[in-house]
Each structure stands twice: as structure tokens, then as C-alpha cells.
Amino acid sequence: MRDTDVRDIVRSVLCKGLSVAQADQLVKATVPVRVAAGRAVLNEGDPPSGLHLLLRGEVEIKKRGPDGRAQSLGTIGAPTVLGEMSLVTERPHSATITALTDCDFALLTRAQFARLIAGESLAAYKLLATIAEVLAGRVARLDEKVLELTAGKDCPAPVGELAAFQRKLFSEWRF
Amino acid sequence: MSGFEDVNYYFRKAARVMDLSANVERMLITPYREVKVDVSVTLDNGELGTFIGYRVQHDRSRGPMKGGLRYHPTVDLDEALGLASLMTWKTAVVNLPYGGAKGGIAVDPSRLSPRELERVTRRFVEQIHDIIGPHTDIPAPDVNTNAQVMAWIMDEYSKFHGFSPAVVTGKPVDLFGSKGREEATGRGVVFALEEYLADAGAGEVRGKTFAVQGFGNVGSWACRFLHERGGRVVAVADWRGGVRDPEGLDVPALVAHARRAGTVAGFAGSDAIANEELLLLDVDVLVPAALGGVLTEANARDVRARVVLEAANAPTTPAADELLAARGVTVLPDIWVNAGGVTVSYFEWAQNIQQFTWDEDRVTAELRRHMREAYATLARVAREHKVSFRTAAFIVAIGRVGRATVLRGV
DSSP: OOHHHHHHHIIIIIOTTOOHHHHHHHHHHOEEEEEOTTSEEEOTTSOOOEEEEEEESEEEEEEEOTTSOEEEEEEEESSEEEOGGGGTOOSOOSSEEEESSOEEEEEEEHHHHHHHHHTTOHHHHHHHHHHHHHHHHHHHHHHHHHHHHHTTOSSOOOOSHHHHHHHHHTTTTOO | OOHHHHHHHHHHHHHHHHTOOHHHHHHHHSOSEEEEEEEEEEOTTSOEEEEEEEEEEEEOTTSSEEEEEEEOTTOOHHHHHHHHHHHHHHHHHTTOSOEEEEEEEOOOGGGSOHHHHHHHHHHHHHHHTTTOBTTTEEEEEOTTOOHHHHHHHHHHHHHHHSSOGGGOSSOOGGGTOOTTSTTHHHHHHHHHHHHHHHHHTOOOSTTOEEEEEOOSHHHHHHHHHHHHTTOEEEEEEETTEEEEOTTOOOHHHHHHHHHHHSSSTTOTTOEEOOHHHHTTOOOSEEEEOSOSSOBOTTTGGGOOOSEEEOOSSSOBOHHHHHHHHHTTOEEEOHHHHTTHHHHHHHHHHHHHHHTOOOOHHHHHHHHHHHHHHHHHHHHHHHHHHTOOHHHHHHHHHHHHHHHHHHHHOO
């Protein structure tokens, strides 16, 4: 894939407010990575590697459940961004990504990104702002979910057969 | 027929309407405590008499347990258990702060002298004094026990625990009893009928015809109150015979006659009628006020009364209940209709606890209020869920006992 094509993907998918020159600066900081079909791109629990921009191909995202078995969270095709969190945290990867087809990535490592930030790269700061925006959206959705799950439960709700009996007596059969 | 199974039949019917789980049903039905004691005394002739005493405590979620003590040869654990659970539901229907209990002694009191009866009673209290009490379990009169027996119970219990008039109700008015207690059940029965008639737009007691089976405490007082209100009591029977007058019996004269003769039979100016015949008379209201199980599969099809007012406990068998309902006969159920007795027992207990006595007008007014409020709730449940008054009464009771149980926690 030509650098100009990668630049277009960077400007449309990764960070919309970048000028051509700024996008080129980010593209130059990435390294191309090719993963064959069936191989893991990154593993859940591994130390954070960097941001993977999927340029070509399709991947599957899997996460281990409480019982230790991996569950598929879905598949996603190019162009898309994976592992953006690893630029701003040292937490290990939260999911495993496996290539379903042969895949091409542009990898922006944590080290490269740190170097751009240290050099006061406007492109890097714009990318950071975009990541912050994405994370803020996620936090807002999480808040809604937490409210939904805890609504009307000031004290821990009793569970089981007795609780079902109690709900019945205090609603339908209250008199 | 087993007492406990009969009560459970109606309980389960309500539980099905409420769609309760089998485990919740079992939790509500299972009695709290069953006690069986040895009651041995020396008889007047020097012989030893040994009787068995019972006390079953069914549920205590809504307060101290309450229920009668009966002295009868047929008293056993199953009967006591059935009646104890009935008390749980009955006290809940009229919303008294009580749970249910019942007990007694397997003895024929007619074969005991008064002194033997007193010794048996005191010995029984000695055996159960640590499981009864003003805030634990409060006995009351029942079959073959009266105010004098209650007085002995209070005295014996007080020897162990100090002065405790509130340990038992139905005491003599001269010994911390309540005014209006003796006539309470009969009065409550008539209040119950009046509530139903007013709500159903069926007029008042005046001019209506009544057949009453039983002329003991409940039946005779119910007859007096019906007569006072202009009702025509056209037939009355007790276990020795019955009397009939289509124009309406002169109830005060009948009471005087029964007091003299020991039965209503032979009352001047009336025709004789058999018990079984009385149940089938064409009257507005049939009042079974004696034994249980008198309306059965065998005779329920021939009952011509429009309303059955259950002054007795369990006068209608489950099969008869279905037959009466199918024919459109309204059955006003025992657990509400005859709750006047335990309601005024509650007033007696409250007066004992407060060391303050009420006049009879207050007792009567409070009794009417309890019967009225109970009816308002059960009639609403019956309408909303399209069930009989009996099922509605059990639903109300299960709801109240169940809420107390889950709020206290299991």
C-alpha cells in the first residue's frame, strides 16, 4: 500500500482534523506490520504495544470470560483503529486480536508516540485529543449503564425465591 | 376429615391464585411449634388421672400468638394444628397484631368435678407456662372452657411470672375481662352480614328470614341481635332438636326457654324441625353456628338460602363450597364472619396491658370498625381478582402474614 493511501486512511479513520503534512508525519512514525491469516496480532494480557491501524484484511476480537474461556466479541474489517488505549495507558491489552485474513497494519508504537509528544508534534496532540474524545464517549456510555443497573437499588436487592415472594406481595398483592 | 388438610385446601386455593411457589407455601403452612404434655392429677376418689394436653403455635410473624383452649375427648395434634393455622389467617383478615395458636386437653369435662377441672387446668398451665405469656401466646375460651377456666389460667400463670392478667382472654368481667366479650362473636357475625348486605345493595336485616343451626353462645347471641334489628328468625336447632315458626320465633322468649330446658326443643307455639331439614329451608340467610362440616357434598345442592353466614368454624366442606359457589349461593366465610370473638379478645388484652377499661359502647364501636375494614379489603380483592369471599379472605391473610414474614427476614 502506498504512503498516500495510508495518509488518507489516517486522515479519515484515525484523526479527522489532521492536515496532509501532519498526517504524513504520523505515517512516517509508523512501521508496517503484516500478519498472516490465523495468527494473533496481539494477545490479551500482553504489555501494551501501540496503536494498530488496520489497512487491509479482517480480524476477530476475543476476550476471556470469568470461566477462562475466550469469547468472540465480533469481527471487524479494514480500515479501522485497534489498541488506541495502549498509547495512553500501561495497562495490558484487554483483548486478543486474531487475523482472519492476511492483514496489513501501520503500527504506531508507544515509544514513537512518546517521541512525537516530546517533540511537541501538533499531529500527536491532535491524535491524543481524538483518543480523549473517544474515551470520554465511552465513559459517558458506561455511566448510563451503571445507572441502569443500579436504579432504585439503594440497599442491596434480596435475591431468590423469598425476594420474588416479597416483590409479589408489595406490588400485585398489596392491599 | 383432617382439620389441617381442610384449612390447607382453602389456603392452597388462594396460593394458586397468587401463584406462590411450593417452597413459599410450605414455609407459610409449617407450624412454629407443637407441644404435647402430660397432665396428670389426683382425682377426687384418689385415683390417678392422666390426660394429654396440646398447644400448637402456628405463626408469630405478626405478633403474639392467639387461640382457644378446648377440653374435649377428640382433641389431638392434627385438630389443634388445623385450628391454629386458621387463627393465623383469621387474625390477619381482621388485622389484629397476632399470630395463630390453638390447644386443649383430651378430656371429657362432663366426667370431672369442678375441683378436678380446676386441678387439670392448673396442672396444664404448670406444663406450658414457659411457652405462653402476654407477649408470646395468649389462650382464650373454646369448646367446654369458659371464663372460670380462664381465671384459673391467669392465676396459675401469675404464680410463676407475677401478676399477668394479659396472659389469657375471655376472663370474667370481674377479673380483668372485657365488657362485650361474651356476645362478641354473635355481634360480629351480624356486623359482618350488615356490611355485606349494604355493599351488595341487598337491603338490611329487617324483614329478612334466617335459619340458625346452633344455640350456644354464638348462635343465641346472633339470634338476639338479628331479632333486635327486625330480622325474622324462622328456625333454630341445637343438638337435641329444633323449632320452627314461619312468622319468626320470639327470640327473647326462646332464650329464656333454652336456659330453663337446656335446649330450644319444645318451645311453646313452634313446630319441631330436624337439624338436617333446617339447613335446607327456603330462607334469605342460613347461619351454621354449631359444628363444622355440616354443609357437605350430600346436601349442598339442596340448600335454598341465598346467603350462608358461617358463624361456626369450617361448617362448609371444600366440596360443598364449590357446589354452593356454582349455584350462586354467597358464602360469607368463617375466618372473617366469626372473628368478632378474637377481636374483642384483642380489646381485652389491650385493656389489660394498658390497665384501662373500656365501656361497652367503645368495645362495640371498635368491633364494628374492625369488621367493616376487613370487609372493605376482602370485598375489593374479591372484585379485582374475581374470586370468592373465602379465597379473597385467604389472599388478604396470606398477603399480611407474608409481608410480615419477609420484612422480618427468614
